[in-house]
Amino acid sequence: MSALDSLPHGPEFRFVDELTDLDPGKSARGTYAIRGDEGFLAGHFPGRPLMPGVILVEAIAQLGGVAAQSDPEVPAVDGLLLTGIRGAKILGAAVPGEVLEISATVEGRLGPMIQVAGEVTVGDRKLATAKVMLSGQ
Template sequence: MSALDALPHGPEFRFVDSLVELDGGKSARGRYTVRGDEAFLAGHFPGNPVMPGVILVEAIAQLGGVAAQSDPEQAEVEGLLLTGIRGAKILGAAVPGEVLEISAVVEGRLGPMIQVAGEVKVGDRVLATAKVQLAGRTPP
C-alpha cells in the first residue's frame, strides 16, 4: 500500500497524485495534475477554469498528513483532520493541464496535533503558501 492510500479522502477529493519524495514524519513533496474535468472547475469559472485557492491549501494539508502519518517513530493519529489554517497566501492560479508541485514540512507535533508548513508551485511560480494544523486522536 502506498502512503497516499492512507489518505481518508475519496479519489474525487484527493489533490496529490504522486509522491516525489517522502521523509517519514518530516517532509514530503508531491504532484497533482489539474486535469480539467474536476467538478469544481465547472463553476470556477465557466469558460475560464481556475483551481480554487482553498483547494491549493487543502493539497498542502493532504500532503502534510501523508508526511506526518509516515513517521516511523510515531503511531498514526486516528481521524486526522485539517483543523486550522494560518498565514495562507494565494499568490497565483492553476489552470487545466498544469502540474502542481506541492511541498510540506512537519514543523511540530504535540500528541495528536501536528503543524505543517507548505507551498504549491507550478514551475517557478509560487501559487500558495500556508501553515496548517492537523489534529485527531491518539489511538488507544
C-alpha cells in the first residue's frame, strides 16, 4: 500500500499522481500531470483549458493529508476532510501537458485538526500558495 492510498478520493478527483518525497508526518512533495482529458477542463475554458485555481489548492490539501496521515507516531485521522483555507493566492495558470509540482508541510496538529502550508509550481513558475486546515473525527 502506498501513502497515496490514504487519500479518500476516487481516481477521478485525485490531484497527486506521484509522491516524489515524503517525510512521514511532516512534509511531502508530489506531482500531477495535467492530461487535458479531465472533465472540468472542457468548461474551464472551451478552446483554452486552464487548471482551476481551486483545484491547485485542493492538490495542496490532498498532499498535506498524505503527509499527515503517514505519521508513524500519530494514528491516522478518520474522515479527514479539507475544512478551511487561509491566505490562498492564485499566482498563475497551468495548461494540459504541464506537470504540477506540489509541496505540503504540516505546520501543526491539535487532535483531529491539522494545519498545512503548501505551494504549487510548474518549473520555476509559482502558481499557488495556501494554508489549509484538515480535520476529521
